[in-house]
Amino acid sequence: MSTYRDLLRWGRMELNRAHIPDGDLDAWYLMEYVFEMDRAHYFLRESEEAGSQEEEYRRLISLRCGRIPLQHLTHQAWFMGLEFYVDGRVLVPRQDTEILVEEAVRRLEDGQRLLDMCTGSGCILLSILSQKPCCKGTGVDLSADALEVARLNGRRLNITADFRQSDLFTDIGGRYEMIVSNPPYIPTGVIPTLEEEVRSYDPNLALDGGEDGLSFYRRIVEQASTRLEDGGWLLFEIGHDQGRCVRDMMENAGYGELQVVKDLAGRDRVVLGRRMYR
Ligand code: GLN
Numbered sequence: 001m002s003t004y005r006d007l008l009r010w011g012r013m014e015l016n017r018a019h020i021p022d023g024d025l026d027a028w029y030l031m032e033y034v035f036e037m038d039r040a041h042y043f044l045r046e047s048e049e050a051g052s053q054e055e056e057y058r059r060l061i062s063l064r065c066g067r068i069p070l071q072h073l074t075h076q077a078w079f080m081g082l083e084f085y086v087d088g089r090v091l092v093p094r095q096d097t098e099i100l101v102e103e104a105v106r107r108l109e110d111g112q113r114l115l116d117m118c119t120g121s122g123c124i125l126l127s128i129l130s131q132k133p134c135c136k137g138t139g140v141d142l143s144a145d146a147l148e149v150a151r152l153n154g155r156r157l158n159i160t161a162d163f164r165q166s167d168l169f170t171d172i173g174g175r176y177e178m179i180v181s182n183p184p185y186i187p188t189g190v191i192p193t194l195e196e197e198v199r200s201y202d203p204n205l206a207l208d209g210g211e212d213g214l215s216f217y218r219r220i221v222e223q224a225s226t227r228l229e230d231g232g233w234l235l236f237e238i239g240h241d242q243g244r245c246v247r248d249m250m251e252n253a254g255y256g257e258l259q260v261v262k263d264l265a266g267r268d269r270v271v272l273g274r275r276m277y278r
Contacts, residue, residue: 002054004035005046011061018065021195026070030060033074067196080127084153089145091206093123096263097182100237100270101127103261104180107233107272110134112177115227117168117220118142120206122150124180126159137161140172143205168216169223175232179224182237183216185209213239217246221253228275235272243268 002010008031015023032038034057035050050057060073071077071092077084079093080101086092105128108114112135116125119139129137139161141147150163166172186207191199198207209216217236224234234255238246243260250258255273263269 001049001051003047004031004042004050007031007050007054007057008042008046011057014061014065018067020064020067026064027061029070030057030064030073033076034060067200069197069201072201077121077123079123080130082123082127082130082157084121084123084126085149085156086121087149088201089143089203090121090149091202093121096269097124097237098127099261099263100124100180100182100235103270103272104128104178104233104235105131107235108132108135108178112136113174114138115140115172115176115179117179117181117224118183118206118216119150119163120146120182122153122161122163124182125150125161126153126157128180129159129161130157133159138172138174138176139163140166140168142167143203146203146206168219169227172227175227175229177229177231178233178235179220179228180235181216181220183209183220185213185216185237185239185242187211187213214242214245214249217242217249221246221249221255225253225255225275230275230277232275233272234275235270238268238271240267240269243271246271247273 011027012024015027034053071086075085077086077093080098114135114137116139119125119141122139125137125139139150144165147163147165154161184207186209188208247258247260250273256276258273260268261270
């Protein structure tokens with residue numbers, strides 16, 4: 001039998017020994033998860049014996065040492081302050097993507113129609129709708145598996161959205177005032193160099209952006225212009241070195257009011273523009 005303090009110390013040591021990035025944090029998150037206690041609770045009880053859940057904590061630490069992502073162990077990912085269920089069927093939501101949501105919320109007006117292309121876990125669409133409950137949201141993905149997760153997240157968060165399977169716009173009708181997308185954008189050849197947590201646990205389908213990483217942007221920019229209302233917005237998350245290319249692509253397709261938005265680390269993260277009246 002160990003105390004909470006012993007266990008936390010052990011967890012940190014194991015993770016650091018396995019060179020897990022942010023091992024201290026992960027030891028802490030698993031503590032919170034397994035024992036259902038927040039930080040204040042922990043400090044009140046750190047010298048008590050951890051009890052029957054000790055083995056579960058040790059088991060999860062060992063799995064994390066084997067590079068299974070934390071979010072796959074807990075099936076939780078926090079995004080825009082909301083809790084999303086995740087598993088191997090979807091890309092784990094990334095904090096950087098919150099910038100896309102903020103830019104979208106700033107421009108979307110009540111009553112408008114919003115489409116999230118390559119919706120994955122549904123994190124982008126659902127978090128926009130949580131702030132814009134009077135908008136009508138559609139989430140599209142090629143993966144039926146991902147759509148099951150997105151629908152589950154909609155139910156758990158009690159947010160109504162229409163999730164549909166389609167290869168981009170092929171099976172999708174209608175027109176929209178806004179289209180957002182965080183499509184797969186890693187060049188195929190770069191995938192083997194990614195960290196183990198991403199390479200082995202995020203679905204390949206959610207990562208692979210074709211030979212130059214830009215294939216989805218090309219197809220979406222082309223197809224979206226016939227689905228956007230005049231004055232409608234198209235917003236993308238992009239890789240840090242793709243801003244220029246995607247911006248030019250949109251300019252050549254006749255989009256206006258183009259902007260490249262940086263993330264907190266100062267890297268290009270979002271490209272957006274508006275379908276111009278013609
Ligand atoms: N839209 C989802 C997200 O941002 C999935 C993105 C993807 O699979 N490329 O998390």
